[in-house]
Amino acid sequence: MMFLSDGDLQSLVLSLELAGSVTAILLLIGTPIAWWLAHSRAWWKVLVSVTVAMPLVLPPSVLGFYLLIAMGPQGPLGMLTHTLGIAPLPFSFAGLLVASVLYALPFMVQPLQNAFEALGDRPLEVAATLRASPLDAFFTVVLPLTWPAFLTAITLSFAHTVGEFGVVLMIGGNLPGITRVASLQIFDHVEALEYAEANHLALMLLLFSFLVLLLVYARQPARRQDGVS
Amino acid sequence: MSDIVARFRLDRSGFQLDVDLVLPGRGVTAFFGTSGSGKTTLLRCIAGLERAPEGLLSVLGEVWQDQSTWLAPYRRPLGYVFQEASLFAHLSVMGNLQYGVKRTKSGQLTHFEHIVDLLGIAHLLQRQPQGLSGGERQRVAIARALLINPKILLMDEPLAALDVQRKQDIFPYLERLRDELAIPVLYVSHDHHEVARLADHLVVMEAGQVISNRPMSVAMAQPDQRFQRDEDIGAIIDGQVGAIDMPWHLARMDFPGGGLWMRDHDLPVGKKVRLLILARDVSLARHPPEQSSIQNSLQGHITAILDDTHPGLALVQVRVGTSLLLARLTKRAATALGLQMGESIWVQVKSVALI
Numbered sequence: 008m009m010f011l012s013d014g015d016l017q018s019l020v021l022s023l024e025l026a027g028s029v030t031a032i033l034l035l036i037g038t039p040i041a042w043w044l045a046h047s048r049a050w051w052k053v054l055v056s057v058t059v060a061m062p063l064v065l066p067p068s069v070l071g072f073y074l075l076i077a078m079g080p081q082g083p084l085g086m087l088t089h090t091l092g093i094a095p096l097p098f099s100f101a102g103l104l105v106a107s108v109l110y111a112l113p114f115m116v117q118p119l120q121n122a123f124e125a126l127g128d129r130p131l132e133v134a135a136t137l138r139a140s141p142l143d144a145f146f147t148v149v150l151p152l153t154w155p156a157f158l159t160a161i162t163l164s165f166a167h168t169v170g171e172f173g174v175v176l177m178i179g180g181n182l183p184g185i186t187r188v189a190s191l192q193i194f195d196h197v198e199a200l201e202y203a204e205a206n207h208l209a210l211m212l213l214l215f216s217f218l219v220l221l222l223v224y225a226r227q228p229a230r231r232q233d234g235v236s
Numbered sequence: 237m238s239d240i241v242a243r244f245r246l247d248r249s250g251f252q253l254d255v256d257l258v259l260p261g262r263g264v265t266a267f268f269g270t271s272g273s274g275k276t277t278l279l280r281c282i283a284g285l286e287r288a289p290e291g292l293l294s295v296l297g298e299v300w301q302d303q304s305t306w307l308a309p310y311r312r313p314l315g316y317v318f319q320e321a322s323l324f325a326h327l328s329v330m331g332n333l334q335y336g337v338k339r340t341k342s343g344q345l346t347h348f349e350h351i352v353d354l355l356g357i358a359h360l361l362q363r364q365p366q367g368l369s370g371g372e373r374q375r376v377a378i379a380r381a382l383l384i385n386p387k388i389l390l391m392d393e394p395l396a397a398l399d400v401q402r403k404q405d406i407f408p409y410l411e412r413l414r415d416e417l418a419i420p421v422l423y424v425s426h427d428h429h430e431v432a433r434l435a436d437h438l439v440v441m442e443a444g445q446v447i448s449n450r451p452m453s454v455a456m457a458q459p460d461q462r463f464q465r466d467e468d469i470g471a472i473i474d475g476q477v478g479a480i481d482m483p484w485h486l487a488r489m490d491f492p493g494g495g496l497w498m499r500d501h502d503l504p505v506g507k508k509v510r511l512l513i514l515a516r517d518v519s520l521a522r523h524p525p526e527q528s529s530i531q532n533s534l535q536g537h538i539t540a541i542l543d544d545t546h547p548g549l550a551l552v553q554v555r556v557g558t559s560l561l562l563a564r565l566t567k568r569a570a571t572a573l574g575l576q577m578g579e580s581i582w583v584q585v586k587s588v589a590l591i
Contacts, residue, residue, distance in 0.1 A: 129322060132285050135309040136316035137336030138384060147335075151326040235322045235365075 010207050017184055018192035019211065025100070025175075025188060026168040029107045030115075033164050034157075036108075037115035044116065045123035060117070062110045071177025074106050078178070098180040103188075106178040107168050114163040122156030123149070130235050162223045166216055238262075240295050240388070240420065244281045244288040253277050253288070253444040261296050263436035264414050264421045266452075268428070274444035275424045276319075279390050282422065283316050284309035295388055296420075310339075315381030319393040321373040323365035329376050330361045336384040348383065354416065355379045355409050371402035375409060382417075389413075389421045395430060403430075410434060415508060428464060432456070432472060432512065433591045457553050457560035458542070459515075466545045470514035471561045472591075477507045489588065493557020494534045498588040510591050515551055515564035517587040522573060524582055532585040536561065538577055541570065554583050561585075 011019070044056060062070060077084045078096040084105075088095055096102030130152065134144035150157070172190045179186025181195070189208055196205035238261040246253040253274045259265050267275035280286040282293060284300070284307060293301040295314075300307045323332050333352075352358050355375040365373060374394055381389060394410075395403045407430075414421065414434055425431050431438065431452075438455040440448040448460060456464075456472045478490030480500055487500040489509055496511065503509065525533050536556035544551045550570045552563045561583055575581070 129318070130324065132309070133316075133318065133322045133324070134335075135285070136283060136314065137380070138310050138339035139335075140308075140310050143339070148324060148326075152324075235325060 011211075012204065014183065014187075015189075015192055015204065015208050018187050018189045019208070021100075021184070021187065022169050022189040025103060025107060026165045028104055029111055029168045030161055030165045032104070032108050033111060033115040034161070037112060037160070037164075038119060040112075041116045041119035042123055044120045046128075060113050063113050067110065067171070067173025068177060070110060071106065071174040074109070074174070075177055078102055078105075097178060098182060098186060100185060103175055103179045103186050106174050107171060110171060110174050111164045111167050114167050115160045118156045118160040118163065119153070122153040126152060133235065158223055158226070162219055166219055169212065169215070238296055240265075240282075240422075241292065242278070242282060243292040244278065245290065246277065246281065246286065246288040248277075251277075251444060253281070255441075255444075255446050257439065257446060257449060259422070259439070259449075260420065260437050262418075262420050264423055264434050265437040265439060266431040266435035267422065267424045267439050267441060268426065268431050269441035270426055272443075273441040275426075275439075275441045276392050277444075278441070279392050279422060279424050283314060283390055284312055285316075298387075313385075313387040315384060315386035315389045317374070317378050317381050317389070317391040317394045320397045321365070321370065322377055323368075323373055323380075325365055327365075328361070329357065329363050329365065329368070332365065332376060333361070333380050333383055336380060340384050347385075351379050351382050354382075354412055369402065370398050371406045374398065374406060378409070378413070382413075386419060388419055389417070391421060392424045393426070394423075395427070396425075407433070428468060429591075432468075433510065453560060457562055458540070459544075459551060459562070467516075468514075469545075469551070469562065469564070470512050470517075471559070473511045473513065473559050473561075475509055475511060477503045477505050477509060480505060491557070491559055493536070493555075493559045496532045496534075496585055496588050498590075501590060512589045512591045513561060513585055514587070514589070515562040517585060518561055518563035519584045519586070520552060520554070520563050520565065520573065520575070521582040521584060525584055528584065530584045530586050532588070534561075534583045534585070536581060536583050538575060538579050538581055541575060541577065554581060556583060 040059065044052060075097055076082050079085045080089070080095070085095060094101070096105060126149065130148050131141070131144050134148045139147060170190060171188070172194070175186065175188055176191060179188070181187050181191050189212060193205050193208050196202070196208065240259040240261055241257070242259070243256045244253055251272070251274070255278055267278060269275045277286060281288050281291060287306070290303065291301050293299070299305050300312055324335065327335065352361070355378055357372070357375050357379055360368060360372060360376065365376070368376065378394065395406060398406065411434065423434060435452045438448065438450060438452050439446055440460065448455060453472055453474070456470065459469045473491045475489045475491030477487055478495050479488040481487070481497070485500045486497050487503065488495045488497050489511055491511070534556045536554040538552060539555045539560065540553035542551040542553065544564060548566055550565050550567045552565060552570065552575060554561045554563060563583065
C-alpha cells in the first residue's frame with residue numbers, strides 16, 4: 008500500500024473493524040428480530056417493523072443527532088453508561104458501534120425476514136415431526152435453506168457500514184485513529200484539496216464494493232426458496 | 237389403554253373444531269369429510285402442530301396432552317406424512333431418510349432395508365428431491381416417517397396432490413403398509429374410494445364435528461349420503477382367498493360367514509383380500525335358489541330395513557355369519573316378500589369386486 012499514507016491506512020482498517028463488528032453483532036440480534044417479525048402475530052409487530060425500517064428513510068444526521076442526545080450526560084444511554092461506570096459513548100469507537108448497528112439494522116433484518124417468510128412454517132413442521140427441536144431445526148433446516156439471504160444480509164450490512172458518513176460524523180466526531188473511518192478520511196482529503204489522496208482511498212472503496220458484490224452475485228444460485236419439494 | 241382418546245375444542249375465525257373421540261389403537265382409521273370439515277385440523281391437533289387449549293389426548297396409554305401436560309410435537313413418537321411434498325430440498329433422499337433417524341433415541345437405522353423395500357425407493361437414495369416425481373417423493377416421505385419407528389402414523393391426504401395415475405402407482409404401497417404395519421394409522425381423506433380400500437375404521441366429519449365413528453364394515457352397511465354416493469353403496473368385507481377352481485378360472489373368497497366365488501385374479505390361496513359387494517348386485521329370496529345363473533347364495537338374517545336414496549327403493553341389511561351385507565330392493569318387492577327384522581333369508585350375490 009505504498010500510495011496510501013499511514014492515516015489513510017488507519018482509517019481503512021478502522022472502517023473494516025467497525026463494519027466487521029457491526030455485522031457480527033447484527034447477525035446475533037438481527038436474526039432473532041427477523042425471525043420474530045416473520046412469525047409473530049402480535050398487533051404491535053408493525054411498530055417494530057417501522058422502527059427497524061426507520062434508518063432506511065431517516066436522514067443520517069437526524070438519527071445521529073438524536074443518538075448523540077441519548078448518549079449525552081442527560082440522555083438515557085448516557086445515564087446508563089454512567090451508572091454502569093463505562094466511558095461515555097459519544098466520540099468513542101463503542102459509540103460508533105452502537106450507532107452503526109442501529110443504522111444498518113434494516114439491511115440485516117429485512118432480507119432475513121423475507122427469506123423466513125418465504126420459507127414458511129412447513130419445513131419447521133416437517134422437522135418437528137422428525138424429532139428436531141426448534142433450535143435444531145433452525146440450524147439444520149432453516150439455515151441451509153436460507154443461506155443466500157444471510158449472504159445478502161451480511162454483505163449489505165457490512166458494505167453499508169463501510170459507506171456510512173453522516174452518523175459516524177455526528178457520533179464519532181472524526182478523531183484520528185479512534186473514529187476517523189475511511190469515508191471521513193476521504194472527506195478530509197477533499198476539504199484539504201488533496202484530490203490525489205482522496206482518489207486513492209475512494210478507488211479502494213469502489214473496488215472493494217465492486218468485488219464484494221461480484222462475489223455475492225456470482226455465488227448466489229437461482230434456487231427455489233420454499234425449502235421443501 | 238390401547239386406544240386413542242382425543243378431545244379437542246378449537247375456535248378459529250369462521251371455524252370451530254369440537255371433537256370427543258375414542259379410536260382403535262390398531263389398523264387404519266380414516267378421517268373422512270369435505271374440505272373445511274376439520275379433519276386436517278384434528279390431525280394437526282393430534283400431532284401437536286395446532287394447540288387446542290384444554291384439549292385431551294392419550295395415545296396407546298400415554299398422555300400427550302391434558303390440563304397439566306403438553307408434549308411438544310418433536311417429543312411425540314409419531315410419524316407424519318403431509319399432503320404435499322415435504323422433502324428437505326437441501327438434502328438428498330438418503331439425507332432426508334436419515335434426518336429423523338439421527339434424532340431418535342437409538343439413532344440407528346432399523347428395518348431400513350425392509351422399509352426402503354416396502355416403498356420401492358432403493359434406487360432413489362442418492363437422488364435429490366427436486367428430481368423425483370410426485371409419487372416418488374411421497375413414497376420417500378412415508379419411508380422417512382416410518383424409519384423413526386413411530387408409535388402411530390398420521391397421514392394427511394398423502395395422495396391428494398397426485399394425479400390419477402400416480403395414485404394408482406402408490407396405492408399398492410399403502411395397502412402393503414396397512415397389512416404389514418403393527419402401528420395404528422390415522423388417515424385423512426376426502427376420497428371415498430381411497431377410504432373404502434384402506435380403512436378399517438371410519439370417522440366422518442362435518443363442520444368441525446364428528447358425525448359418525450364406527451368400524452368400516454358397520455359404516456358401509458349403514459349407508460350415509462355424506463360418505464357414499466348413490467352408486468357406491470355396498471358392503472365391504474375383509475377375507476382371504478380360500479380356494480381356486482382352475483378349469484373355470486374362478487376363486488373362492490372366504491370370509492366369516494361363508495365364501496363367494498368370483499373371477500380368478502391370480503392371487504395365491506391365503507392372500508388377504510377386501511371385497512366390495514354393491515347393494516345393487518345383491519338380491520334376496522325366501523328359499524335357496526335353484527337353477528339360477530347366480531352362483532353365490534348365502535343364508536343370513538335380516539338386521540335392518542333402511543330407506544334408500546330413492547323413495548321407491550329400500551336397503552336391506554343382512555347379517556351373514558359376522559359380516560353385514562346390503563341388498564337394494566324396490567319397496568314393492570320388499571313388501572311382496574313380507575320381509576321382517578330378524579327373519580332368515582337367502583342372499584344372492586351377482587357380482588363381487590376386489591378393492
